[in-house]
Amino acid sequence: xTKRFFCSFLVIMLYSAAxxxxxxxxxxxxxxxxxKLEEGNLxxxxxxxxxxxxxxxxxxxxxxDSKDLDYWTDDQNPDPTLRSRKILGMNVLEKxxxxxxTNTWEDGIIYDAKHGKHWNSSAYVTKEGLLKxxxxxxxxxxxxxxxxxxxxx
Numbered sequence: 584x585t586k587r588f589f590c591s592f593l594v595i596m597l598y599s600a601a602x603x604x605x606x607x608x609x610x611x612x613x614x615x616x617x618x619k620l621e622e623g624n625l626x627x628x629x630x631x632x633x634x635x636x637x638x639x640x641x642x643x644x645x646x647x648d649s650k651d652l653d654y655w656t657d658d659q660n661p662d663p664t665l666r667s668r669k670i671l672g673m674n675v676l677e678k679x680x681x682x683x684x685t686n687t688w689e690d691g692i693i694y695d696a697k698h699g700k701h702w703n704s705s706a707y708v709t710k711e712g713l714l715k716x717x718x719x720x721x722x723x724x725x726x727x728x729x730x731x732x733x734x735x736x
Contacts, residue, residue: 610681615629615736618731619732619734621730621732625642626641627641627676634680636676636679637679638674639672640670640673643655652671656670673694679704691705695718704717704718713732
């Protein structure tokens with residue numbers, strides 16, 4: 584009887600551990616996909632590279648139909664050698680890592696191409712499925728939060 588109980592207990596523990604690990608992996612990757620800014624003028628692709636999450640610009644509204652999206656460059660970048668790189672396809676978020684305790688992504692760096700500035704960043708997905716990305720300078724309470732809606736998983 585004790586041996587049977589122990590074997591059953593062991594199977595349950597192994598099953599739980601396997602599912603917990605999978606659930607954590609799925610939760611950490613729920614940020615991956617294409618997201619459209621609430622205002623509708625930006626779409627980013629969030630992806631995982633190793634343990635780091637990154638995002639690149641895949642579409643934006645340039646408010647100038649006379650020029651292709653591929654025309655726009657990072658002309659506000661403080662590094663003159665980067666001012667000629669294209670905004671379309673540019674990584675704007677890096678170093679974001681998943682914190683399973685809080686189900687958030689932390690310690691990232693976000694780049695604001697419009698002003699040529701780098702900011703600390705964090706992100707989380709709401710119960711409604713919205714992605715909230717916060718850009719801040721050292722202190723989270725002094726920052727700006729952008730809201731994105733998933734358009735492709």
